[in-house]
Amino acid sequence: VASSPSPITRELARLAVRSSFAALPPAVQQESARTFLNYVGCTLGGCHDPAAEIAAAVAREGAGRAQASVVGHKFRTDLASAAFVNCLSSCVLAFDDTHLATVTHPTGPVAAALCAWAEQHPISGEEFANALALGIEVECRLSNVLLMPPAQANLSLYITGITGPIGAAVALARAMRLDEDRTTWAIGLAAAQGAGMRSTHGSMAAFFVPAHAARCGVSAALLAARGFTGSEATLEGGKGFIEVFAPAADPMQAIEGFGQRFELMANAYKPYPCGIVIHAAIDACLDAATQMPSAGSIEAVRLKVHPLTVSLTDRPQPKVPIDAQISLQHWAAACFVHRAAGLAQVRQECIDDPAVAALRARVSALGDASLARDEAIVEVLLSDGRTVSAHVPHARGSLARPMTDGELDDKFLDQARAVLGEDASRELLRRCRALAALDDVGGQLSALLDA
Amino acid sequence: VASSPSPITRELARLAVRSSFAALPPAVQQESARTFLNYVGCTLGGCHDPAAEIAAAVAREGAGRAQASVVGHKFRTDLASAAFVNCLSSCVLAFDDTHLATVTHPTGPVAAALCAWAEQHPISGEEFANALALGIEVECRLSNVLLMPPAQANLSLYITGITGPIGAAVALARAMRLDEDRTTWAIGLAAAQGAGMRSTHGSMAAFFVPAHAARCGVSAALLAARGFTGSEATLEGGKGFIEVFAPAADPMQAIEGFGQRFELMANAYKPYPCGIVIHAAIDACLDAATQMPSAGSIEAVRLKVHPLTVSLTDRPQPKVPIDAQISLQHWAAACFVHRAAGLAQVRQECIDDPAVAALRARVSALGDASLARDEAIVEVLLSDGRTVSAHVPHARGSLARPMTDGELDDKFLDQARAVLGEDASRELLRRCRALAALDDVGGQLSALLDA
Numbered sequence: 001v002a003s004s005p006s007p008i009t010r011e012l013a014r015l016a017v018r019s020s021f022a023a024l025p026p027a028v029q030q031e032s033a034r035t036f037l038n039y040v041g042c043t044l045g046g047c048h049d050p051a052a053e054i055a056a057a058v059a060r061e062g063a064g065r066a067q068a069s070v071v072g073h074k075f076r077t078d079l080a081s082a083a084f085v086n087c088l089s090s091c092v093l094a095f096d097d098t099h100l101a102t103v104t105h106p107t108g109p110v111a112a113a114l115c116a117w118a119e120q121h122p123i124s125g126e127e128f129a130n131a132l133a134l135g136i137e138v139e140c141r142l143s144n145v146l147l148m149p150p151a152q153a154n155l156s157l158y159i160t161g162i163t164g165p166i167g168a169a170v171a172l173a174r175a176m177r178l179d180e181d182r183t184t185w186a187i188g189l190a191a192a193q194g195a196g197m198r199s200t201h202g203s204m205a206a207f208f209v210p211a212h213a214a215r216c217g218v219s220a221a222l223l224a225a226r227g228f229t230g231s232e233a234t235l236e237g238g239k240g241f242i243e244v245f246a247p248a249a250d251p252m253q254a255i256e257g258f259g260q261r262f263e264l265m266a267n268a269y270k271p272y273p274c275g276i277v278i279h280a281a282i283d284a285c286l287d288a289a290t291q292m293p294s295a296g297s298i299e300a301v302r303l304k305v306h307p308l309t310v311s312l313t314d315r316p317q318p319k320v321p322i323d324a325q326i327s328l329q330h331w332a333a334a335c336f337v338h339r340a341a342g343l344a345q346v347r348q349e350c351i352d353d354p355a356v357a358a359l360r361a362r363v364s365a366l367g368d369a370s371l372a373r374d375e376a377i378v379e380v381l382l383s384d385g386r387t388v389s390a391h392v393p394h395a396r397g398s399l400a401r402p403m404t405d406g407e408l409d410d411k412f413l414d415q416a417r418a419v420l421g422e423d424a425s426r427e428l429l430r431r432c433r434a435l436a437a438l439d440d441v442g443g444q445l446s447a448l449l450d451a
Numbered sequence: 452v453a454s455s456p457s458p459i460t461r462e463l464a465r466l467a468v469r470s471s472f473a474a475l476p477p478a479v480q481q482e483s484a485r486t487f488l489n490y491v492g493c494t495l496g497g498c499h500d501p502a503a504e505i506a507a508a509v510a511r512e513g514a515g516r517a518q519a520s521v522v523g524h525k526f527r528t529d530l531a532s533a534a535f536v537n538c539l540s541s542c543v544l545a546f547d548d549t550h551l552a553t554v555t556h557p558t559g560p561v562a563a564a565l566c567a568w569a570e571q572h573p574i575s576g577e578e579f580a581n582a583l584a585l586g587i588e589v590e591c592r593l594s595n596v597l598l599m600p601p602a603q604a605n606l607s608l609y610i611t612g613i614t615g616p617i618g619a620a621v622a623l624a625r626a627m628r629l630d631e632d633r634t635t636w637a638i639g640l641a642a643a644q645g646a647g648m649r650s651t652h653g654s655m656a657a658f659f660v661p662a663h664a665a666r667c668g669v670s671a672a673l674l675a676a677r678g679f680t681g682s683e684a685t686l687e688g689g690k691g692f693i694e695v696f697a698p699a700a701d702p703m704q705a706i707e708g709f710g711q712r713f714e715l716m717a718n719a720y721k722p723y724p725c726g727i728v729i730h731a732a733i734d735a736c737l738d739a740a741t742q743m744p745s746a747g748s749i750e751a752v753r754l755k756v757h758p759l760t761v762s763l764t765d766r767p768q769p770k771v772p773i774d775a776q777i778s779l780q781h782w783a784a785a786c787f788v789h790r791a792a793g794l795a796q797v798r799q800e801c802i803d804d805p806a807v808a809a810l811r812a813r814v815s816a817l818g819d820a821s822l823a824r825d826e827a828i829v830e831v832l833l834s835d836g837r838t839v840s841a842h843v844p845h846a847r848g849s850l851a852r853p854m855t856d857g858e859l860d861d862k863f864l865d866q867a868r869a870v871l872g873e874d875a876s877r878e879l880l881r882r883c884r885a886l887a888a889l890d891d892v893g894g895q896l897s898a899l900l901d902a
Contacts, residue, residue, distance in 0.1 A: 054679045061673075062529030064515035078513030156690035161643070185654075192612070192656050193663060195646035198690035203636075203680040205643050212644060212670075219663075222512075228505045229654040229773075239607035239649035322680075 008236040008251045009191075012138055013183035015258050016170050019134045021126035021436065028262045032129040033435040034405070035097055035136070037412055038269045039090055039111040040432050040449070044425075045273075045343070045415025046092035047072030051204040055085045055211065068116035069450040072419050076450070079116040080218040083168070087112035088211035093343065094325045095273040095415070096210075100373070100399060101266060102143035102159055103276070109164035109214040110135035110171045115449070116218065117175050118442030125438035131174040133264055135217075139167025140263035141254045142235070145242065151249030161196025161209035162245060168217020169224075176225055188230020189220035191241040202315075202323055269408060271397045272341045275326040277309040280376035280395035281365075285335035287390035288378050295336040295355065297382045300362050303332060304377040307367030316360060324351050332378070333359035343414070374398035409433075424448055459687040459702045463589055464634035466709050467621050470585045472577035472887065479713045483580040484886040485856070486548055486587070488863055489720045490541055490562040491883050491900070495876075496724075496794070496866025497543035498523030502655040506536045506662065519567035520901040523870050527901070530567040531669040534619070538563035539662035544794065545776045546724040546866070547661075550587075551824070551850060552717060553594035553610055554727070560615035560665040561586035561622045566900070567669065568626050569893030576889035582625040584715055586668075590618025591714035592705045593686070596693065602700030612647020612660040613696060619668020620675075627676055639681020640671035642692040653766075653774055720859060722848045723792045726777040728760040731827035731846035732816075736786035738841035739829050746787040746806065748833045751813050754783060755828040758818030767811060775802050783829070784810035794865070825849035860884075875899055 021029065046052055056073040064078030070085045087108040090096055096105045114131055117123070123131075142163040146153040153159075169190035173183040193216035196209035224230065235241045236251040272282050281303050289295070305328070315327035324330045324346050333356045334345040350356055371377070374395040380388045394400035403411070409429060416425035428448040431438065438444045472480065497503055507524040515529030521536045538559040541547055547556045565582055568574070574582075593614040597604040604610075620641035624634040644667035647660035675681065686692045687702040723733050732754050740746070756779070766778035775781045775797050784807045785796040801807055822828070825846040831839045845851035854862070860880060867876035879899040882889065889895045 051679060054674060054677045057677055058670075058673045058679075062515040062518060062531065064513040064529060064532070067513060078515060080513065081515070154695055156695050158643075185656075188651070188654065189656055189659055192609075192648060192651050192660055193646045195644045197643060197685075197692060197695045199682050199685050199688050199692070199694075200639070200643050201682070201690075203639065203682040205636075205639055205679075205681040205685075208640055208674070208679070208681075209643055212667075216663075219509075222509045223505060223659070226505045226508055228502060228509075228656075228659070230656040230659075231650050231652070231654040234648075234650050234656075237650050239652075241648060241650070243650075244605055244607050244648045 006236065006252065007233060008254050009187050009233050010180070010184050011255050012170070013180045013187060015255065016134055016174050016183050017180050019130055019174065021130040023259065024130065024133060028133055028264055029129065029436060031264050032133045033433055034408060035107045035264065035267060036111060036132060036435050037408060037429070037432040038097055039107045040428065041412035041415045042093060042095045043071050043086050043090040044419045045095060046089040047419060049092040051092050051207050052085065052089040055088045059085050068119045069446055071449050079222065080215045083112040083116040083218045084211045084215040086115065087214035088207050091210045092207045093273045094275060095270055098268050098270065098276045099140045099143060099263060099266060100268050102140065102147045104140055104143040104163060105160045105210055106136045106139045106167060106267060108210045109160070109168040109217055110139065112214040113168040113172045113218045114175055117172055119446045120442065122440045122443065123175055125436045125441055127175065128441040129436045131171040134174055135167040135171025136264050136267065137262060138170045139163045142166055145249045145251055145253045146246045148253060151246035153246035156198050157245065158196030158198050158200060158209045161213050162194040164210055164213025165190035165193045165216035165220060168214050169220040172218060172221035173224065176221060178225055182224045184232065185228065185230035186221045186224035188234035189223055189228065190217050191234045193220065194241065201326060204322065266399060268397050268399060269403045271403055271407065271411070273343055273346055274331055275313050277306065277373065278313050278328050278331050279397060280374050280392045281305055281309065281328060281378065282331050282335055282341045283392040283395050284376040284378040284390045285332045286339065286341065287392065288380050288388050289336050289339050291388045292380065292382060295359060297384065298336060298359060298362060299381040299383050300364070301332050301336070302379045303328065303363065303365040304368045304371060305365060306371045306373045306375065307369055308373060310365050310367040314365060318351060321346050321348060321351065328365055329360040329363040332363045420448065457687065457703065458684060459705050460638050460684050461631070461635050462706050463621070464631045464638060466706065467585055467625050467634050468631050470581055470625065472581040474710065475581065475584060479584055479715055480580065480887060482715050483584045484884055485859060486558045486715065486718060487562060487583060487886050488859060488880070488883040489548055490558045491879065492863035492866045493544060493546045494522050494537050494541040495870045496546060497540040498870060500543040502543050502658050503536065503540040506539045510536050519570045520897055522900050530673070531666045534563040534567040534669045535662045535666040537566065538665035539658050542661045543658045544724045545726060546721055549719050549721065549727045550591045550594060550714060550717060551719050553591065553598045555591055555594040555614060556611045556661055557587045557590045557618060557718060559661045560611070560619040560668055561590065563665040564619040564623045564669045565626055568623055570897045571893065573891045573894065574626055576887045576892055578626065579892040580887045582622045585625055586618040586622025587715050587718065588713060589621045590614045593617055596700045596702055596704045597697045599704060602697035604697035607649050608696065609647030609649050609651060609660045612664050613645040615661055615664025616641035616644045616667035616671060619665050620671040623669060623672035624675065627672060629676055633675045635683065636679065636681035637672045637675035639685035640674055640679065641668050642685045644671065645692065652777060655773065717850060719848050719850060720854045722854055722858065722862070724776070724794055724797055725782055726764050728757065728824065729764050729779050729782050730848060731825050731843045732756055732760065732779060732829065733782050733786055733792045734843040734846050735827040735829040735841045736783045737790065737792065738843065739831050739839050740787050740790050742839045743831065743833060746810060748835065749787060749810060749813060750832040750834050751815070752783055752787070753830045754779065754814065754816040755819045755822060756816055757822045757824045757826065758820055759824060761816050761818040765816060769802060772797050772799060772802065779816055780811040780814040783814045825851070871899065
């Protein structure tokens with residue numbers, strides 16, 4: 001006779017209620033500020049993207065009480081709507097963070113929910129950082145449950161949309177100091193909203209899914225806080241979350257080593273605003289580009305990458321930024337023509353640049369299962385018959401080669417300047433870096449973010 | 452070589468844009484008013500239930516612009532939030548409609564979205580009824596796609612939460628007169644929000660899921676209207692809706708015979724405020740109860756029902772209304788003790804009534820696959836050794852024995868009176884019955900619903 005499943009949902013709620021900043025190892029404490037900084041920078045970077053403009057316009061039209069700022073749009077609205085638009089802004093440039101093992105983008109939904117709450121409810125930097133790390137931990141652990149052996153969830157699921165609501169709900173429940181029952185219900189209500197599929201990629205819907213996760217998490221926590229009940233065992237129980245998404249999964253992965261092993265330490269930040277599986281190829285192309293006089297001399301670019309890169313990003317003829325973000329051919333071509341891979345390389349001008357377009361047609365990609373996911377090899381045939389090549393064993397921004405604090409700062413400032421100007425950007429950077437030392441996160445950040 | 456999938460998403464959008472009230476057969480035109488009437492009555496009936504009170508309180512706290520009424524709560528908020536609370540009210544008593552083939556509860560999400568929109572945007576009764584019938588049609592057809600052979604979606608999915616957002620989005624897109632592209636995007640954005648699992652049953656989360664579907668549909672349509680793009684082939688395409696929820700499904704079921712065959716005609720209304728699979732047993736028990744002096748003489752109640760009834764509603768000891776709604780034992784006992792099966796029988800007093808509690812313990816249920824889902828047999832052993840029995844081949848409210856207009860009117864008035872009083876209830880009933888003849892649905896209903 002099979003024993004009844006362990007009460008994972010309630011155990012996660014119990015762990016959430018007991019969590020504290022002081023109990024986090026120093027490296028995790030520090031990483032919470034790094035991922036927060038990355039989130040805030042990306043939100044500023046994306047807040048005037050076309051998809052973010054539409055989301056903000058819809059939010060403004062139905063605008064609720066002025067509880068939280070819509071970053072970059074000079075208005076406030078209710079918590080859930082603000083979290084929605086701000087999370088959307090944070091991911092619209094594909095510049096957000098990535099839990100590499102599961103390709104969850106964990107911080108957006110969690111941080112957007114917490115920031116919205118913090119504006120009207122004083123919360124210390126330590127409490128905020130703890131709630132942030134907690135939400136990310138729960139979210140990524142549940143992504144592991146669904147995607148790691150023995151489970152194999154349907155790979156067409158958009159995992160941030162499936163586990164993001166739970167991460168946001170748990171974080172907000174902690175910030176609100178909900179008790180164990182209410183946290184359990186918040187998890188249940190959030191799990192019942194897990195949604196999203198990969199076919200959204202290539203349209204604005206790709207940014208909608210994480211944004212929706214943020215909103216769903218807020219909604220779950222606000223309802224649970226007032227006593228709206230969820231079922232007792234939503235995650236592990238019969239007809240529940242795991243049974244729906246990955247029936248063979250081992251739910252214990254959600255709680256084993258909780259508080260000792262931290263998924264936040266397996267979270268990576270992107271140096272390039274594009275699909276993370278393209279990054280190693282970008283590094284290889286940037287390297288190879290330095291070995292030749294100009295891109296005009298290129299006959300052919302032959303990439304060898306992990307097969308996943310080919311299956312997700314083989315888009316030889318992107319027409320608009322939303323396609324170009326996830327086009328391997330585009331980034332390879334742009335690297336050789338511009339010798340750079342930043343925000344400028346995903347703008348319409350770069351996509352339409354005849355030199356880039358011509359070179360995209362000369363890029364071919366071979367999937368090679370012997371390569372790691374953060375590895376790439378490029379071989380370039382030049383018109384004079386020469387061959388130039390480069391091998392990148394680990395992409396910049398990978399776990400083996402993480403972005404430095406200085407690189408994260410530059411990424412932040414590059415995105416913040418256009419919205420806040422130089423001085424305010426630097427001041428905001430300073431405060432984000434010192435997250436845990438803030439007395440009142442909302443008070444100390446919102447004046448700068450309410451731009 | 453397999454042919455590429457037919458463009459179901461776009462075809463549905465095309466059919467939506469071309470749909471009209473005039474093209475609906477008279478029976479479908481009439482049924483749209485019946486299901487609307489049932490929705491409005493249930494919304495009034497449920498609006499002061501504890502779950503609806505919490506949902507309304509959270510909506511009030513973040514209240515957006517006064518675009519649409521929260522029924523029974525004397526305030527207005529933004530479209531999506533109003534649709535959320537009102538749909539929740541409509542399903543909280545488990546009194547809402549049921550598409551029997553798939554156990555979708557189709558009208559709530561669709562009608563709640565349309566009502567919210569109609570309050571500030573003049574729309575004729577014919578346009579409203581067409582949009583309502585359209586949304587229900589698309590929703591139920593997609594439920595068929597996921598659940599009918601050759602497909603078999605995971606039965607732990609809460610199907611109203613999966614297809615409800617799409618129904619609501621298509622209906623609202625039609626009411627907003629969106630073009631084919633924008634309707635396609637609305638479907639895509641709604642499909643990406645499909646969510647919910649059956650483990651929510653037995654907690655307030657069970658009512659949250661359809662309510663969330665209404666909100667998701669509104670959100671999808673409002674964004675798409677402003678040009679927020681969804682992918683071109685969200686339903687049928689690779690990594691899309693069907694692939695995620697039921698990869699073996701035949702997407703053609705979504706469009707075959709569209710405009711000729713109407714799922715609205717396969718939609719049923721409940722005479723009893725409880726899980727529909729209990730209804731035949733209630734009819735049988737009410738019948739048997741008339742054949743004995745009093746419930747006090749009962750030794751044992753033996754029910755024979757379809758196996759699905761046992762698997763979904765075998766709850767011998769419900770403690771609160773939310774359990775009792777889906778407890779076969781409770782309803783059987785209440786029928787014998789009270790000789791009625793209405794709203795009074797799901798209140799706490801009835802659950803705690805010692806006579807009902809004692810009798811619940813004497814009810815046993817046997818699943819019998821030879822019985823239809825709307826069939827039940829009851830055998831009652833009396834203390835004097837006599838046996839009383841009853842056989843109900845088709846439950847009241849089933850497709851073979853649909854509720855009459857008069858029965859629907861009584862159900863409406865029973866629920867509306869407590870909120871609106873007798874006169875206003877009768878006037879609202881009259882207007883709902885004449886839905887297609889209204890000039891301005893919002894204007895003519897909201898004064899009464901803004902209670």
